[in-house]
Amino acid sequence: KQEVTQIPAALSVPEGENLVLNCSFTDSAIYNLQWFRQDPGKGLTSLLLIQSSQREQTSGRLNASLDKSSGRSTLYIAASQPGDSATYLCAALSGTYKYIFGTGTRLKVLA
Amino acid sequence: SQTIHQWPATLVQPVGSPLSLECTVEGTSNPNLYWYRQAAGRGLQLLFYSVGIGQISSEVPQNLSASRPQDRQFILSSKKLLLSDSGFYLCAWSAGQRETQYFGPGTRLLVL
Numbered sequence: 749k750q751e752v753t754q755i756p757a758a759l760s761v762p763e764g765e766n767l768v769l770n771c772s773f774t775d776s777a778i779y780n781l782q783w784f785r786q787d788p789g790k791g792l793t794s795l796l797l798i799q800s801s802q803r804e805q806t807s808g809r810l811n812a813s814l815d816k817s818s819g820r821s822t823l824y825i826a827a828s829q830p831g832d833s834a835t836y837l838c839a840a841l842s843g844t845y846k847y848i849f850g851t852g853t854r855l856k857v858l859a
Numbered sequence: 860s861q862t863i864h865q866w867p868a869t870l871v872q873p874v875g876s877p878l879s880l881e882c883t884v885e886g887t888s889n890p891n892l893y894w895y896r897q898a899a900g901r902g903l904q905l906l907f908y909s910v911g912i913g914q915i916s917s918e919v920p921q922n923l924s925a926s927r928p929q930d931r932q933f934i935l936s937s938k939k940l941l942l943s944d945s946g947f948y949l950c951a952w953s954a955g956q957r958e959t960q961y962f963g964p965g966t967r968l969l970v971l
Contacts, residue, residue, distance in 0.1 A: 753904070777959040779957045791865075791949055794905075799957075837903070845891065845910075845956055846918065849902040 750842045754850035757847055762858050768817040769823040769853045771838035776816045782847065783812050784837045792837065795823070800805050828857045861886035864962040865950050869897040872970055878923075878937040880966050882950030887954065890952040893960065894925055897947040909933060945970045 750772045761767050770778040771781070780799045784792040796805045796812040798821065804813040811824040821838055835854045861878060862885045872878060884890050894906040905918045907925035915925050926934045933950060950963040 766933050782959065784962075789965075789967070791964045792951075794961060797959045839903075839960075841957060845893075845908045846905050847917075847960065849904075849905075851900070853901045 750778075750840060750848045751776075752838060752840050752848050752850040754836075754838060754853050755849070758854040758855060758856075760856045760858060763828060763830060765828050767801060767823070767825050767828055767855075768859065769855070770837050771821040771823070771850055773819045773821075773840045773842075773848070774791065775840075775842050776819050777842055779841045780838045781812075781814055781820075781821050781841070783810075786835045786852070788835075793840075797811045825855075828855075830844075830857045833857050861952070861961065863950060863952055863963040865948075865963060865966050868964065869967045870969070872940050872968065874942055874970055875939045878935070878940050878944070878950060878968070879950055880935040880950075880968075882933040882935075882951045882963055883888065883931055884933075886954060887931070887952070889930060890954065891956065891958075892927065893951040893953075894933065894935050895949040897952065897965075899946070903949065907935070940970045942970050944968065 751771045765770040782797045783795040786792050798805050798814040814821045820852045833856050835852040837852045864883050892909045895903045897903045909927045923937050948966045951960045953960045
């Protein structure tokens with residue numbers, strides 16, 4: 749049974765800092781892994797999707813990596829801004845249609 | 860471009876009352892559709908998914924049901940709500956099985 753864990757649960761950093769969010773999964777047989785952003789009381793916004801054959805994906809200041817063998821993915825945010833404050837969720841697709849979500853990392857970037 | 864709508868945005872219902880939440884997708888055809896629930900302090904839980912009209916798969920046994928009467932419409936229902944049904948309900952769509960999932964704005968349900 750796939751389990752997805754995100755550590756830390758919460759993180760506060762000063763503006764401008766580079767930071768890494770971690771996601772680990774127990775079953776390495778995944779089809780892809782997706783990172784999302786969720787603002788309070790809102791739906792999820794897709795940030796990056798990494799296929800199982802890929803090692804990383806980049807979008808602007810965001811870079812996501814995937815290491816299936818170790819069961820880990822990281823989301824790197826460069827030069828963080830207060831507008832990056834949100835909860836970041838990762839989700840692993842290891843079944844037919846079923847994404848297993850982590851409980852998220854709540855990020856606060858201080859101005 | 861594709862958009863996904865959910866309504867209502869917020870709902871307060873008494874225990875034992877019925878429920879109907881609606882989700883519609885625009886700008887695409889034959890999407891895969893999903894219903895998730897996000898309870899406070901917990902991750903998202905997949906409730907139902909659908910690959911086509913009238914095709915519904917349930918992930919979790921519960922007093923909820925889902926229907927897909929039209930290609931781009933997905934409805935979550937209950938005949939009698941329980942306190943434990945409270946939560947944030949999210950609808951999502953994807954173009955295919957392993958494609959990016961796009962989420963709607965969600966419905967916050969409070970059962971009293």
